[in-house]
Amino acid sequence: MCGFVCLWNIGDEALASAMITRIAHRGPDAVAVVRAENAPVVMAHCRLSIIGPQDGAQPIYQGKDILVANGEIYNHADLRAILGESAFETKSDSETILHLFRTDALRWVSQLDGMFAFVLATPERIIAARDPLGIKPLYVATIGEGLAFASELKAFDGIEVASIRAIPPGSLFDSINGMRRWYRMPQGAAEAEPGLEEEAVWRELRLVLEDAVRKWMVADVEVGSFLSGGLDSSIIAALAARAAPYRLKTFSVGVEGSPDLVAARRVAGHIGSDHHEHAFTPADVAAVLPHVIYHLESADVDLVRSAVPTHFAAALARRHVKAVLTGEGADELFAGYTYHHAYVDRPRELADELTRSLGTMHNINLQRVDRVTMAESLEARTPFLDRDLIDFAQTIPATMKLRRTDPQGGDSTGPTTEKWVLRKACADLLPRELVWRKKAQFDEGSGTVEALGEALMIVTGASRPLDREEEAAVYERLLRERYADPDRILANAGRWESGRVALAG
Known part of the structure; x- marks a missing residue:
């Protein structure tokens, strides 16, 4: 790196x-x-x-x-x-x-x-x-x-x-x-082919996942793992703990008592990792915000919100290792975001949206992971974005990624479950309540959104919380203060919500 x-x-x-x-x-x-x-x-x-x-x-x-x-x-x-x-x-x-x-x-x-x-x-x-x-x-x-x-x-x-x-x-x-x-993203499948055995799909997915984690751990130094307590990072950490020839080090951050810290502690105990955590405060967020935005090379509200906990995780991990695994990419491969729920009855559009979002990660979430970790001289690795895993995941029908069902299966009118096939493939790796834990964005589960709200009041001297438009203006101002040519930076920045596949009707 x-x-x-x-x-x-x-x-x-x-x-x-x-x-x-x-x-x-x-x-x-x-x-x-x-x-x-x-x-x-x-x-x-x-x-x-x-x-x-x-x-x-x-x-x-x-x-x-x-x-x-x-x-x-x-x-x-x-x-x-x-x-x-x-x-x-x-x-x-x-x-x-x-x-x-x-x-x-x-x-x-x-x-x-x-x-x-x-x-x-x-x-x-x-x-x-x-x-x-x-x-x-x-x-x-x-x-x-x-x-x-x-x-x-x-x-x-x-x-x-x-x-x-x-x-x-x-x-x-x-x-x-x-x-x-030289490379084109394979188009995602929508509906299952006749005769498809679902169990065969998730069992093969598990094998491809294990191969990807082993491959992405190749190094002449020790590799650790981010662990938010969410499904994606927990799966990666669990597989890495089994594959590593040393006791895996895991890293979690959030505000004191946040759901992510609690869940990550539980996962770390289950997989036997050498776990490290850091609780940050609104004052900590206010202090690092200019640094984070400068290195992120973006003022997009959603990216900044997720970049803040990434910064604290990277700073924590770098005190112990030079490289870490992350769960980045699972949401794009297996329909893990809340907005995907709108596509639950539209598998063709969902497959197209997942394919689109994979192709736009480079200047959105992958930019965040690269810039913010490298700002701390830490290498971040993304096993979910292994080429073989992408190729296989894109053949899995969208109807197996997002579906109306309960964790027991069989209820086609039940709540929408994101990343269903991924949960089935890795159900034995983690405690059941963690496998089926509802999705929370990194900035939400870590408590960053609330901490940022207070931090922005510290930065601006405001007497009330800022709305989203005001928040965006603060981020852009902080970026402009750090660059001689800020318009060049802003012109190259991606937007997290741009270009989504529209739902007809």
Whole structure:
């Protein structure tokens, strides 16, 4: 995990150094700036060492090619075996990118399995690519006749650029051949096919989940797990506790006595984790709010609300580990949000909405997870967004994800149960009352919404709670105060409610 900057046809090492300094929080273990001898490129990198900590320094400069990468390649051991171990000079998982490129295979980037963003330069061309869902960020800007790439928008702050945009998820940019989409989200299924055995579906889902968690725990350092006490993080933590060769460390935050803290404590006791928790106050929220918004690179109300507890969880976890697992993505895969209930009798629209929301996570919830954890030099991993798990989950009919039933099954007129198939697949992992606990947003279950209300009164000096419009204005003001070019940041920010599939009739 790390951050990087790359300048193509812009021979300015001082600029690269200034840009990497702005995102140095992403990699406190080492910082390097390198000008290539055989290519018109300057690369800068800040490193958080997770795999190959002894010899995995970047940029990776071999022959006439140079590479910077951010993220993790989880199938790097398999790729090494295929490509030939003798070709490798380091133990870094990122080096597999360079050797895959050199095979000259037409779709070489599709062989990478993980979360990643990278820029690779040769004397003739520059190539930049991003993982399927955009878990890892990557931006490109035009500066004069050259191109500048960076892991966060704040790297460009105060720099005159002609244009700036994100490399789309699952896309590859080639200075010779232009942009292409190498990954497309599979369309979600709506209705069950005739003869489908539901038990067979959730049993297979459990196996795919277990594989994903094991894969996303690959590291040369200990990996912990966020644990909110909700279904998603509890499932991940329970599976990780079984897979880890050490006692898993789990981390929970909330206001004193909040439902999340109570539930997380119960889950931790059940799975036997080494549990750590932190209770925050409205005064704590008020103190960190400018920091959170600056790093989030967004003033969207819903994102800020969920970013605040993420910040406290990340700060807590970083005192103990360098990497954590999170439950991000389960709501988008299995219909876990409250607004999904409106689609309960419209499986086609629900399947389409889940597919849409998966494709837009990169500048919404995934942006929150990446920016806020990396602000604390912590790597967040999202096993629910494993490619194999996504492929399988998208074949599960929407009627098995959200349905009218009670936990016992069979009542088609009962209350709407979200993530039904996921609950069935993991029913044996956790106490029954936790498996069937009703969904609460992270900001709700942790008590953040109430704490934020008081914190905003502290920040503004208001004598009454702020309404949503006033809350949004405060967040935007705090963002504008921290950036030389705040409009550029706001223009690239996503909105959590934008573009939802409409229900006809």
